[in-house]
Amino acid sequence: MPRRSYDQYCAVARALDAVGDRWTLLIARELLGGPRRYTDLHADLPGVSTDMLASRLKDMERDDLLTRRRLPRPGTASVYELTPRGRALLPVLAALADWGAPALDEQRPTDAVRAHWFAVPLLARLARHFADAPVRVVDVTLDEGAFHLVLDPDDPTTGHYADGPAPHPDTVLRMTAATCAALAHDRFTLAEALAAGWIDQSHPDDRTADPATA
Structure with a gap:
């Protein structure tokens, strides 16, 4: 399928040629957390059809936003991961999250939620909070799941996150999804x-040991 374009000599238009289609930026949001299999992406993008997801992934690969690679044996699956150009979308998504925050009121009954969806706006907030502390890796645990952030206090746009707890976090934060949303969008500070x-x-040393390994 030929690439659609606004055909405008404008940086905004050129950017939207690549990421303006429905689902593209949300796929980038998912892949900012690290390489993902197709099935993982589909599970964490509720509402996207398999055909649409496959089409968007091909478009993003064509536009040098992501690459696909096969996992080493004995695995047979392929994973998608962002290119440097794709990872450069982090500050774009952070700005969109800030802009969209006023519309994030009470969670609607139809709203899906994944814990790591709060990671992008949290990166800058927690980097700012821990700027003068020896904290670089933060576990965040909600009832809906856990993720961890790797902070760069000198440049929050270069931090990153991933699903699940970190092997060696510096600190662990436990909260509800509503509290996490409010913290992520500056309704109050972490302090x-x-x-x-x-x-x-x-x-991390305060976490209860797993009975199976204790």
Whole structure:
């Protein structure tokens, strides 16, 4: 299929030629957390059809936003991962998250939620909070799941995140999805949330040991 274009000599138009189609930026959001299999992407993009997802992945590969590679044996699956050009979308998505935050009120009954969807706006907030502390890796745990952030206090746009807890986090934050959304969108600071008891912060060594390994 030929590439659609606005045919305007404008940087905004050129950017939208590549990422303006429905689902493209949300696929980038998912892949900012690291390589993902097609089935993982489909599971965490509720509402996208298999045909649409396959089409968008091909478009993004064509536009040098992502690449596909086969996992080493004995695995047979392929994974998609962002190119440097694709990873450069992090500040774009962070700005969109800030712009869209006022529309994120009460969670609607039809709203899907994944814990890691809060990661992009949290990167800058937590990098700012921990700028003067020896904290670079933060586990965030919600009822809906867990993810971790790798912070760069000097340049929050270069941080990254991934699903699940980190092997060696510096600190662990536990909260509800509503609290996480409010924190991610500057309705209060982490210091204020900790003081109010809305967030529980602990050291990784304080986590209860797994009974199976204790």
